[in-house]
Amino acid sequence: MKKSISRRQAIGSISAAAAATTISASLGARRSRTRSRTGRGETSLDSGTRSQRLQAETVVDARTGTPIPFEKFTQEMPIPPVKQPLAVGKQNAPWVVGDCFHGVAPEYYTRTVAEDPTLKYPEKYPEKYYEMRIRDAVGEVIPGVQTPCCGYDGIVPGPTFKSKGLEPIIVRTWNDTHFECSMHLHGGHNPSHGDGYPNFYILPGQARDYYYTNTIPYHHGVPDVGEAPSTMWYHDHGMDVTAHTCVLGMAGFHIQIDDFEQGLIDRNVLPSDPYDIPIMIADKRFNSDGTIFFDPLDHNGYLGDVYCVNGKAHPYFRVQRRKYRFRFLNASNARHIELRLSDARPFVGISNDSWLLPHAIERDSILLSPAKRADVVIDFSKVDANEMYLENILLQGDGRGPDGKLLDRDTQIPGVGLVKFIIEGDPVPGDCSVDVGTELREHIPILESEIEATRVFEFHRRKGAWQINQEFYDEFKSNACPRVGSAERWILRNTAGGWWHPIHIHLESHQIQKIDGQAPPEEWAYKSDTCMLGPNTEAEIFMKFRTFTGPFVFHCHNLEHEDMRMMFVFDPIKDGPKSNQPLSAYYP
Numbered sequence: 001m002k003k004s005i006s007r008r009q010a011i012g013s014i015s016a017a018a019a020a021t022t023i024s025a026s027l028g029a030r031r032s033r034t035r036s037r038t039g040r041g042e043t044s045l046d047s048g049t050r051s052q053r054l055q056a057e058t059v060v061d062a063r064t065g066t067p068i069p070f071e072k073f074t075q076e077m078p079i080p081p082v083k084q085p086l087a088v089g090k091q092n093a094p095w096v097v098g099d100c101f102h103g104v105a106p107e108y109y110t111r112t113v114a115e116d117p118t119l120k121y122p123e124k125y126p127e128k129y130y131e132m133r134i135r136d137a138v139g140e141v142i143p144g145v146q147t148p149c150c151g152y153d154g155i156v157p158g159p160t161f162k163s164k165g166l167e168p169i170i171v172r173t174w175n176d177t178h179f180e181c182s183m184h185l186h187g188g189h190n191p192s193h194g195d196g197y198p199n200f201y202i203l204p205g206q207a208r209d210y211y212y213t214n215t216i217p218y219h220h221g222v223p224d225v226g227e228a229p230s231t232m233w234y235h236d237h238g239m240d241v242t243a244h245t246c247v248l249g250m251a252g253f254h255i256q257i258d259d260f261e262q263g264l265i266d267r268n269v270l271p272s273d274p275y276d277i278p279i280m281i282a283d284k285r286f287n288s289d290g291t292i293f294f295d296p297l298d299h300n301g302y303l304g305d306v307y308c309v310n311g312k313a314h315p316y317f318r319v320q321r322r323k324y325r326f327r328f329l330n331a332s333n334a335r336h337i338e339l340r341l342s343d344a345r346p347f348v349g350i351s352n353d354s355w356l357l358p359h360a361i362e363r364d365s366i367l368l369s370p371a372k373r374a375d376v377v378i379d380f381s382k383v384d385a386n387e388m389y390l391e392n393i394l395l396q397g398d399g400r401g402p403d404g405k406l407l408d409r410d411t412q413i414p415g416v417g418l419v420k421f422i423i424e425g426d427p428v429p430g431d432c433s434v435d436v437g438t439e440l441r442e443h444i445p446i447l448e449s450e451i452e453a454t455r456v457f458e459f460h461r462r463k464g465a466w467q468i469n470q471e472f473y474d475e476f477k478s479n480a481c482p483r484v485g486s487a488e489r490w491i492l493r494n495t496a497g498g499w500w501h502p503i504h505i506h507l508e509s510h511q512i513q514k515i516d517g518q519a520p521p522e523e524w525a526y527k528s529d530t531c532m533l534g535p536n537t538e539a540e541i542f543m544k545f546r547t548f549t550g551p552f553v554f555h556c557h558n559l560e561h562e563d564m565r566m567m568f569v570f571d572p573i574k575d576g577p578k579s580n581q582p583l584s585a586y587y588p
């Protein structure tokens with residue numbers, strides 16, 4: 001096959017083994033360079049050898065596109081299996097909690113609420129014990145082609161966790177790979193030990209007890225039901241290598257249902273299993289031997305030309321003539337997508353990121369940056385045709401971001417078909433009732449009068465990489481220390497010219513007040529965990545800091561930007577607000 005002249009040819013490796021060496025070396029070099037620019041130099045983290053242990057299943061012949069022709073819409077879209085607990089009931093615990101190399105969060109034993117030490121969590125001790133292994137595997141992403149991947153339990157997407165609000169679980173996660181991992185539960189409200197701080201690794205051959213309290217943050221001393229999450233996802237967050245590990249497949253869904261949402265399902269307002277379908281979309285580029293292309297020297301943002309939906313390239317999905325709930329997740333590194341149905345039928349939008357909206361809204365299209373989720377309902381009973389496509393209509397030429405501006409994007413209709421829906425049978429009687437306007441989850445706005453501090457964060461390109469307020473990520477420094485129990489105003493300002501930066505803040509939802517001085521579109525007007533910044537966008541958000549002290553991170557979710565240090569630390573502390581403090585805790 002033809003290969004263009006490139007840095008890769010200068011490196012001159014096209015075998016998997018040679019490429020692994022090349023990529024490891026470049027990852028190591030990348031780290032060294034960045035760290036020396038921060039003035040820190042190399043540290044005891046031993047970055048070069050750690051990077052060298054990252055098994056790069058990568059060869060380098062796909063410079064201009066995936067050189068494997070295949071027919072789209074010939075594979076059925078799989079639904080990831082639901083993760084089953086190893087044991088149910090405290091008396092049946094299969095092992096001693098915390099009795100593993102990296103232990104368990106101290107909250108497991110103390111169980112106090114940080115904002116008021118006299119309060120105890122209302123939740124029970126864990127009733128469910130899970131065990132999961134991160135390991136290499138081979139999957140058929142493109143029909144008839146074997147692709148080496150890395151996934152949770154060796155599958156891509158990983159298994160779907162289904163947990164209950166206020167019911168804690170423990171997930172003992174083993175690392176059977178050769179590189180350090182850190183598993184982040186995106187959109188969750190959990191202790192720092194288990195949140196997936198980039199440096200709280202699971203070392204190769206070791207395990208960490210991820211303690212998901214499934215706490216619902218408090219409002220005036222009682223759990224705020226409006227903060228109970230629905231569609232979360234988990235993915236690797238290991239420092240410097242997240243872009244690569246996520247491209248290899250380290251991501252899965254975590255769906256949580258609290259009593260309120262269960263009530264909506266029981267009253268036949270919202271669709272339930274098997275009409276409640278998670279859909280993970282990620283673009284990838286493949287080499288001619290079926291391996292996944294990845295260039296660790298590309299710090300702009302990885303773009304693929306093949307859309308993988310629940311791990312299959314451009315699949316089909318059979319549906320009945322009834323309402324379905326689809327939980328869309330954009331698990332791409334740098335690809336933004338705007339979803340549309342091929343017959344221009346609007347979606348009934350019911351959530352943004354982790355949280356149900358106060359009421360269902362009509363949405364003609366769904367813009368999702370990397371990491372963002374949106375749950376929608378599609379009513380196939382009103383479709384006469386037997387086929388319909390889910391499309392991406394957003395134009396994006398490179399890792400910088402989509403063409404156009406955040407609220408004035410360049411699109412193309414028809415777009416790229418991602419999933420072909422095959423619609424079968426007659427309309428199903430007794431369908432669920434959700435429609436535009438249906439009341440869903442209450443929303444308690446954070447008030448201006450509650451704000452204790454204002455912080456400004458500028459996101460920009462500098463020194464050949466990515467910075468916030470002219471600093472690179474420093475894993476030992478808390479850039480922002482809000483007071484536990486307080487609310488703050490954060491100004492997120494993109495001063496990076498044409499670059500897009502979707503900013504993800506761990507631990508808590510945030511409430512977008514303004515985008516470029518204007519009220520945000522309704523779908524973003526309530527709770528988010530990822531705030532999209534288009535070219536020169538400035539967003540004003542309100543956030544509360546409840547329950548847990550840190551450290552936690554916030555960062556660009558263009559994973560190449562995140563790895564190249566566009567990440568800051570926040571650490572809620574009892575005597576805040578402060579800035580630039582040492583971490584309040586460290587859990588190696």
Ligand SMILES: [Cu+2]
Pocket residue numbers: 500501502556557558561562566
């Ligand atoms: Cu970015």
